[in-house]
Amino acid sequence: MTILQQAAIMTRVMALKSIARPVLARPVFKAAAPYRGLATVADTVFPANQAAPKPAHSAPYQFDASAPKATPAALKLKSGHVFTGTSFGAQNSSFGEAVFTTSLVGYPESMTDPSYRGQILVFTQPLIGNYGVPSQEKDQFGLLKYFESNKIQCQGIVVNDYATRYSHWTAVESLGEWCAREGIPAISGVDTRAIVHLLRDQGSTLAKLEVGQEVLENKEVIEFPNPNERNLVSEASTKEPYELNPMGDVKIALIDCGVKENILRCLVARGAAVTVLPWNYDFNSVMDQYDGLFISNGPGDPRAAMATVQNLATAFKSPAPKPIFGICMGNQLMGMAAGLEVYKLQFGNRGHNQPAINMQNGRCSITSQNHGYALDDSVLAPGSTLKGWEKYFVNANDGSNEGLRHLTKPFSSVQFHPEAKGGPQDTEYLFDDFLSLARAEKVKNSAKPFFVSEPLPKNVAKPIEIVA
Numbered sequence: 001m002t003i004l005q006q007a008a009i010m011t012r013v014m015a016l017k018s019i020a021r022p023v024l025a026r027p028v029f030k031a032a033a034p035y036r037g038l039a040t041v042a043d044t045v046f047p048a049n050q051a052a053p054k055p056a057h058s059a060p061y062q063f064d065a066s067a068p069k070a071t072p073a074a075l076k077l078k079s080g081h082v083f084t085g086t087s088f089g090a091q092n093s094s095f096g097e098a099v100f101t102t103s104l105v106g107y108p109e110s111m112t113d114p115s116y117r118g119q120i121l122v123f124t125q126p127l128i129g130n131y132g133v134p135s136q137e138k139d140q141f142g143l144l145k146y147f148e149s150n151k152i153q154c155q156g157i158v159v160n161d162y163a164t165r166y167s168h169w170t171a172v173e174s175l176g177e178w179c180a181r182e183g184i185p186a187i188s189g190v191d192t193r194a195i196v197h198l199l200r201d202q203g204s205t206l207a208k209l210e211v212g213q214e215v216l217e218n219k220e221v222i223e224f225p226n227p228n229e230r231n232l233v234s235e236a237s238t239k240e241p242y243e244l245n246p247m248g249d250v251k252i253a254l255i256d257c258g259v260k261e262n263i264l265r266c267l268v269a270r271g272a273a274v275t276v277l278p279w280n281y282d283f284n285s286v287m288d289q290y291d292g293l294f295i296s297n298g299p300g301d302p303r304a305a306m307a308t309v310q311n312l313a314t315a316f317k318s319p320a321p322k323p324i325f326g327i328c329m330g331n332q333l334m335g336m337a338a339g340l341e342v343y344k345l346q347f348g349n350r351g352h353n354q355p356a357i358n359m360q361n362g363r364c365s366i367t368s369q370n371h372g373y374a375l376d377d378s379v380l381a382p383g384s385t386l387k388g389w390e391k392y393f394v395n396a397n398d399g400s401n402e403g404l405r406h407l408t409k410p411f412s413s414v415q416f417h418p419e420a421k422g423g424p425q426d427t428e429y430l431f432d433d434f435l436s437l438a439r440a441e442k443v444k445n446s447a448k449p450f451f452v453s454e455p456l457p458k459n460v461a462k463p464i465e466i467v468a
Contacts, residue, residue, distance in 0.1 A: 073187040074215040075120070075158055078206040078224045081198060087211045088162045089179030089186030095225050096120040096155030098207035099372065100196045102351030106422030107157075107175070108133055111184075112147040114236040114258030115328065115370045116154040117299035118227030120207050122195050123159050130163040132171025133178040141244060141268045146170065148260040148421065152182045153236070153299075155227075156209035158195065162188035185209045203346040204372060232300030233257045233308075233329070237279040248273030250438045253283050253290040255308060257298025257329050262421035266431045267294070272438075280307035284314050292323040292438030295330030297417065302332040302342055302373055312337035316411065320445065323437035325430070326413035328371055334413045335375040335404055338389045345400065348372035352423030355396035356403075356416050364396055367416035368423030374415065375401040410437045 073087035077098060100122040101110060107128055110116065134146035144150065157179070166174055179186045187209060199205065206224035236258030245268040252272045254264070257279045267274050275290070277283060283293060293315065295308070302309075312334055315324065326334045332342050354369040380391050385407060392403030393414055403414035412434075418427040 071211060072213060072215050073185065073209065073211045075187055075190060075195070076208045076210060076222060077198070078222075079198065079202060083158075083187075083190040083195060084216065085187045085189035087185065088164075088176040088188050089157070089211075090183045091180075091211055092183060092185055093208060093210045093212070094120070094155045094185050095206070095208050095227075097204055097227055097372075098122060098158075098195070098199060099204050099348055099350060100124055100192075100199055101370070102353060103368075103422065104352070106352070108146055109148050109262075109421050110370075111152050111154050111157065112149045113260060113297075113370060114149050114153050115260075115297050115299050117232050117236050117258065118230070119154050119299075120156045120158065120209055121154045122192055122199070123157065124192060124196055126160040126192070127163055128157075128159040128161070129175035130166055131168035132166035133173050133175055134168075134170035135172045139265070141265060143244075143261045143265050143268075148262065152179070152184045154184070156185045156187070158190060158192060158209070159186070159188050160190065160192045162186070185211050187211075199347050204348060228301045230300070231304040233279050233298045233302075233305045236299055238276055239278060241275060241277050241281070244268050244274045244276070245271075246273050250292070250435060250442055251275070251290045252292045252294055252435075252438065253277055253287065254294040254296060255279060255281065255283060255330075257296050257305060257308065257333070259296035259298075260417070260419065260421065262419040263294075263296060263327065263417075266419045266428065267435070270431060270435050272435055279305055280311075282311060284311055284318075287315070287318075287322055290322065291442040292325070292434065294434070295324070295326035295333055295413070297328030297330065297370075299329075301344075302329050302336065305329070305333060308333050309336045316409070321409050321411070323410035323434060323441055324412075325434040327419075328369075328415060328417060331401075331403060331413035331415045332371075332373060332375055334411065335377070335401070338404065339386055340379070340404075341376045342373050343376050345372055345374050345398075349395065349398075349400070352420070354416060356393040356414075356427075357396050358393055359391045360405075365426040366424045367402075367418075367427060368420040369416045371415060375404070377401040377404075410441070 070086040071091060073085055075083040096119050098120045102124050103110060104125050107123065110121065137145050139145050162176065176186065206226060208222055208224065237256045244264060248268065249271050250273065252267060252274050254274050254276050256276050259276065264274060287293065315321065316337060324334070336342060348371060349369045352368045354367050355364050356367045357364045377391055379386055380389065388407045389404050390407060391401065392405035392412060395402050402416055403412065405412045414430060416427065418430045
């Protein structure tokens with residue numbers, strides 16, 4: 001080792017010794033109770049089915065020392081499995097199809113999504129309720145800013161850890177207060193991981209969310225009604241037509257199978273005038289008044305909406321077709337009208353992290369989804385078509401259909417939710433694509449051109465009159 005190398009080593013050693021050792025910082029105070037990080041507001045106690053008070057600001061509530069002890073609750077599956085916990089919602093029981101969602105955020109949006117109608121929703125995210133529930137504030141279009149409909153649509157919710165304290169600048173009440181006020185049972189303290197394993201292995205199953213002191217002693221045989229045997233689309237759909245943004249530059253007829261508020265917002269915010277029609281409305285008789293047709297999402301078995309399927313089949317045969325776009329159930333109904341069959345998925349795709357591959361360019365988008373049925377597109381092998389239809393998107397996880405596209409006509413649909421709410425907005429451009437087609441059709445099919453040229457009057461020589 002040379003003298004220069006020895007000198008370099010000694011320099012490094014001295015430099016390391018000169019560096020101060022880190023000092024472990026200790027907290028200067030100790031919390032009196034194990035509060036959660038963002039927890040500042042606690043549940044209040046009030047009679048069930050009565051409106052909770054709306055505070056003017058997010059000031060902390062105090063725990064009620066006289067509050068009754070937690071009420072036992074149990075989730076009973078048709079398979080015979082029973083999960084016990086405590087109730088934090090309405091003090092009543094309900095039936096439904098037990099399904100799970102992998103969404104990490106957005107419980108107010110999920111619970112008010114009409115596609116969850118008839119279902120008991122199990123959250124895989126352990127902590128639920130930590131940011132409370134916002135108000136029913138509306139935006140400039142008259143649509144709810146924070147919810148997907150004006151009420152809770154699911155039959156009940158199941159969580160591992162309910163946050164009794166919440167903190168968010170938009171919150172006006174807790175999740176428990178909201179559920180109690182709307183008559184929705186809720187259970188906390190159960191092993192949601194075990195429930196999800198069961199649902200993934202055996203498939204979505206019917207269930208009962210039971211609340212009361214006698215839940216453990218109740219051994220009677222339960223008859224589980226199947227909500228999918230009802231026409232849930234009819235229940236979720238509007239009963240009368242209504243309009244949004246009537247002064248929009250392009251007119252869209254929207255068939256409401258259980259539409260989300262953010263789908264409507266994505267259309268009217270882009271300048272469309274939207275007329276919302278009931279699910280079984282004969283839109284073919286009025287399509288001359290519109291520039292495009294939109295088929296919305298919705299709950300339950302799509303085979304309950306055969307009236308919509310028949311109307312779509314008629315629209316597909318039109319010699320001058322208007323652009324048609326469908327989302328979620330809209331994809332299934334359009335596929336059935338094209339000649340495809342539907343089947344029930346084992347446990348469905350519900351969450352904000354579903355990968356969908358665009359078959360046109362190979363790009364994969366992360367999407368928000370909520371559906372228990374899917375189209376059987378096995379007849380659409382790669383490179384093949386059915387009456388001019390081809391695959392548009394495919395799920396990268398299970399290979400299920402995520403969309404259809406017609407080769408020559410302006411028809412397309414997707415199984416996922418481009419409008420998200422909550423979740424990624426990677427595919428929101430599909431609204432732009434649809435409205436661009438509708439605007440192009442409006443110009444092409446306009447009965448009157450925007451400018452009508454008229455011949456100018458000829459100059460005629462007139463004698464000059466001299467006025468004295």
